[in-house]
Amino acid sequence: MGRGRAAWLRLAVALLLAWVSLAAAALNISNAHSPFNPSRPARTHTRYIILHTTEGAAAGSLAKIKRYGEAHYVVSDNGHVYRVIDRSRIAYHAGRSMWDGQRDLDKFSIGIEVVGYHNRDITAAQYTALRELLEDLQSIYTIPDERVLTHSMVAYGAPNRWHKQSHRGRKRCGMCFAKRTTRLKLGLTKQPLSDPDVKAKRLIQADPYLASVLYGSASDQAAAEQSQGQDAFVISGKRTAWLIARDRAESADTRYLFPDGTSKRGNEISDWRAIPAGTRVSLGDSQSENAPEQVRHVNVVSPAQSIAGDEANVKSTIYFLPDGRVQQGHELSRAVLAALPVGTRVLVGYMHGGYITAKRSAHDICGPKWRAHTTLYRLADGSLQTGDQMDENAIPPRTMIFFPE
Numbered sequence: 495m496g497r498g499r500a501a502w503l504r505l506a507v508a509l510l511l512a513w514v515s516l517a518a519a520a521l522n523i524s525n526a527h528s529p530f531n532p533s534r535p536a537r538t539h540t541r542y543i544i545l546h547t548t549e550g551a552a553a554g555s556l557a558k559i560k561r562y563g564e565a566h567y568v569v570s571d572n573g574h575v576y577r578v579i580d581r582s583r584i585a586y587h588a589g590r591s592m593w594d595g596q597r598d599l600d601k602f603s604i605g606i607e608v609v610g611y612h613n614r615d616i617t618a619a620q621y622t623a624l625r626e627l628l629e630d631l632q633s634i635y636t637i638p639d640e641r642v643l644t645h646s647m648v649a650y651g652a653p654n655r656w657h658k659q660s661h662r663g664r665k666r667c668g669m670c671f672a673k674r675t676t677r678l679k680l681g682l683t684k685q686p687l688s689d690p691d692v693k694a695k696r697l698i699q700a701d702p703y704l705a706s707v708l709y710g711s712a713s714d715q716a717a718a719e720q721s722q723g724q725d726a727f728v729i730s731g732k733r734t735a736w737l738i739a740r741d742r743a744e745s746a747d748t749r750y751l752f753p754d755g756t757s758k759r760g761n762e763i764s765d766w767r768a769i770p771a772g773t774r775v776s777l778g779d780s781q782s783e784n785a786p787e788q789v790r791h792v793n794v795v796s797p798a799q800s801i802a803g804d805e806a807n808v809k810s811t812i813y814f815l816p817d818g819r820v821q822q823g824h825e826l827s828r829a830v831l832a833a834l835p836v837g838t839r840v841l842v843g844y845m846h847g848g849y850i851t852a853k854r855s856a857h858d859i860c861g862p863k864w865r866a867h868t869t870l871y872r873l874a875d876g877s878l879q880t881g882d883q884m885d886e887n888a889i890p891p892r893t894m895i896f897f898p899e
């Protein structure tokens with residue numbers, strides 16, 4: 495082999511090695527599209543990136559997010575990134591949300607689910623992948639660091655028995671991405687320093703611990719973390735059932751284990767103030783996080799009237815009884831309304847579209863709304879599904895449809 499040829503070969507090998515190391519550093523991303531991807535509408539504004547934690551292991555989390563199209567990307571624990579919904583479309587990841595007066599942030603944001611837990615650090619591989627994914631998306635949509643938010647920053651709750659006003663603290667999802675040390679490792683040098691909606695009194699702050707993690711100094715954040723510790727699931731003077739279980743406090747899947755050894759489900763508790771300190775809360779691994787947010791449940795002490803208020807007996811309030819009956823408010827007497835059984839689901843502000851049949855399609859009944867996230871279908875087994883989960887060509891027999899007025 496001549497000298498010239500050897501030099502060429504060395505150059506070729508060097509180039510190949512450089513290419514291999516570049517390729518290794520590049521984002522490892524593959525398609526895991528949700529079946530809903532093609533039907534999701536295009537998003538016209540992209541102002542925020544919202545970070546979530548799956549609160550569960552990789553395989554199950556990806557399957558669930560994919561099934562419902564609940565995020566644009568999933569970052570697995572080994573740093574692999576999956577694309578679930580195209581970034582130009584809307585993914586339903588933020589639920590009831592508000593930031594700086596703007597509501598329904600799904601319309602304005604990209605959602606990234608990171609496999610992990612809100613109160614734990616992510617893996618080194620996730621840091622590398624997420625940092626790169628953020629860099630790409632921030633440059634594509636011109637999103638500054640302070641608009642990379644966490645789900646816990648933007649989620650808010652409607653008034654409930656613990657909080658008379660709309661409140662921040664409905665979720666702690668993605669909380670770890672507010673920690674200064676974590677953000678720096680992700681290349682984020684700026685972050686919101688206060689909650690604009692609490693400041694403007696649009697919301698009250700219901701979870702001081704969350705607030706100190708989201709907006710405190712690095713030392714506030716560390717102190718807040720220390721104070722949580724092992725007893726996070728035990729009710730005490732300051733730690734209410736709501737602070738532990740939030741949206742799931744009154745769910746049948748949440749169990750309260752009292753110090754005397756007895757237990758109750760969330761929907762069986764009537765006097766929340768009588769729960770003794772030391773009661774352990776066990777959150778079921780349920781689908782309730784996925785249940786359509788527009789549906790409320792009748793509990794022992796939240797009769798239909800307290801849910802639907804003045805609208806309890808109007809036509810546009812729909813009751814799904816545990817025995818399978820579906821009734822509208824105007825069909826029910828005051829006495830029946832006051833005694834609706836536990837487990838009744840209530841929907842306020844909806845039209846009852848009746849059964850879908852071969853001659854009467856979902857589209858015939860409510861037009862393009864048929865596939866909206868806010869439209870609900872009740873299947874013969876009693877379960878409710880949102881419009882974006884339905885395939886119009888494969889609607890099972892005996893399915894009813896309900897759509898917003």
Ligand SMILES: [Zn+2]
Nearest residue numbers: 546547645667
């Ligand atoms: Zn979330």
